Amino acid sequence: MATTALPGTHTFGHAMLSHWPLDPSITYLNHGTVGVVPHRVLAVQQAIRDEIERQPARFLIRELADVGQWPLREAPKMRTAAAAVAAFVRSAPEDLLFVENATTGCNAVLRSFPFAAGDEILLTDHGYGAITHAAHYAASRAGATVKSLELPYPGTTPAAIVRSIEAALTSRTRLLIVDHVCSGSSLILPVAEIAALCRARGVATLVDGAHVPGALPLDIQAIGVDFYTGNLHKWAMSPRPLALLWAAPNRRADLHPTVISWGYEKGLAAEFDMLGTRDPSPALAAPEGLAFLRELGLDAMREWNHRLAWDAASSLAARWGVEVPAPEAMYGSMVTIPLDPRFGAEPAEIEALRSALLYEDRIEAQLFTFRERAWLRLAAQVYNERADYERLREALDRRVR
Ligand SMILES: Cc1ncc(COP(=O)(O)O)c(C=O)c1O
Structure with a gap:
């Protein structure tokens, strides 16, 4: 071509x-692994960092997030950035949460989910290894178990995938973790059909969409899942590290970030927007990545x-x-x-x-x-x-x- x-x-x-900034002497065929940040997004990120340093305490404590300690003079900057990303993935602005990466998003769900002894987490052999580890950890804390399903592959179809998941659900399955785009096989899985099936069986779904924002059209509310996380630093051109997390209305009360800080019990946005002192520039520069995508x-x-x-x-x-x-x-x-x-x-x-x-x-x-x-x-x-x-x-x- x-x-x-x-x-x-x-x-x-x-x-x-x-x-x-890619080295032109390298043939780079691996955009999916950690993304590559465009120059103009890096420039906006650097401008944000420079702005922070002009008055760091005011920026980080009084302008970034609203944790209800004092009235903010302007909309919290994390929420303004979240609104831009929310529009891109068709979430309500207040429901769009930033996390560092898809691993953190999955961990937030797994560490918050009200598992009981005897419950089962179902995941697939096409899932990402780190997330499988997190599932084992969460299960072990609750006396639950993890079952790994071998997906029909190669020679697969969406219908075959749905049938295999249906056959693997049991009366003990509480949560299914499934990739939207699988890391190794690159398969796009039929997550809406899978979510409908799970809903009918009373099973919650956590979709790992690490490779999705930017790469595929995404209408988070329409898929019908309980939880969705996806990296913005892979295909949505945001600075690293940055991902989104979304939860269905009936799942929000139980959800908490893996780090508990000043926003605790002040609403999901407050809980996830303020995790102690850290660098907010990837989130604040994310809208620039989306502007670049739209321009392309x-x-x-x-x-x-x-x-x-x-x-x-x-x-x-x-x-x-x-x-x-x-x-x-x-x-x-x-x-x-x-x-x-x-x-x-x-x-x-x-x-x-x-x-x-x-x-x-x-x-x-x-x-x-x-x-x-x-x-x-x-x-x-x-x-x-x-x-x-x-x-x-x-x-x-x-x-x-
Ligand atoms: C399907 C899937 N889930 C999770 C991850 C983890 O992403 P991160 O390291 O940004 O948390 C990846 C990374 O490639 C992935 O492909």
């Missing part, structure tokens, strides 16, 4: 690299990213004689395929290959092992173009045994 002129002000492809054109960006990742993955899969594991509609800006089988599937071999790509070929790509196979996750962002994936293919060709 050559660079293309869009109706907006931007030309996608390598010309876009000037908007990010959300539909144009998503279409470019999907097409690039899908075309690269399907052409590599055809070359290696492997199948793309799911239909095209189950992928957004990332597609994961089995790696050329000639590379083997030993975790140490795959890690060595990944390091060689990174340190010798200067290609940042996500390689991992799962279910005794090696996999390659290809991410695409508007600064990528087809030549990047060709560089990866050539580097892999040189290294194959």
Whole structure:
């Protein structure tokens, strides 16, 4: 794909690299892992930090959050930023909570949820390892258990995923944790159907949407979940670290941040907006990331990213004689395929290959092992173009045994 002129002000492809601080000698095919913050968002963040330092106590104690200790002269800055993000994901402004990252969002839910002895948390083998750890920790404190479901994969469909979850629910299941976009497999899961199913069975849902804000259209209230968390620093161009957390009305009374501070029992916004002295600049600069996305054109960006990742993955899969594991509609800006089988599937071999790509070929790509196979996750962002994936293919060709 050559660079293309869009109706907006931007030309996608390598010309876009000037908007990010990325080292131009690196082929960066891993936007999903920790995001990459655009220059203009970093500049706004720095301006906010400079403003804080002009009068830090006033900014951090009297302007940032309303914890009911004294009247604020202006709207709390955290709420103004939250309102901008809320509009982007169709939440009511007061219901949009900031947390540091998706891990913290999931921990807040898991550590607050009223589990009882004998309860079961259901999660899937496509879930993110850190969240699985958090589920085990929360379960162990309450005498509850964790059950991990093996999703039908590869050769999967949305209907097959829903059926497998339905079959795994039991009378003891209290909470299902499911990814909206799976970290390893890149699959977009049918979270609205899954949530409807769980609601009908009296099971709460926590959706881990770490890869969703910015990457996919999101209408948080419409999905019908109990809890939703998603990173803003991956695909929504906010500074790191920043994520959102949302809870359904009937779940808000029990929810608390993992850190209890001055906002305790003064409402969810107060509880989450004030967690002691810390750097609020990622949250306050988040609206700039969203402005950048809108300027790129959300539909144009998503279409470019999907097409690039899908075309690269399907052409590599055809070359290696492997199948793309799911239909095209189950992928957004990332597609994961089995790696050329000639590379083997030993975790140490795959890690060595990944390091060689990174340190010798200067290609940042996500390689991992799962279910005794090696996999390659290809991410695409508007600064990528087809030549990047060709560089990866050539580097892999040189290294194959
Ligand atoms: C599905 C999923 N959940 C959670 C996380 C954790 O994100 P963070 O480290 O920002 O908390 C990731 C990170 O890639 C992820 O892919």
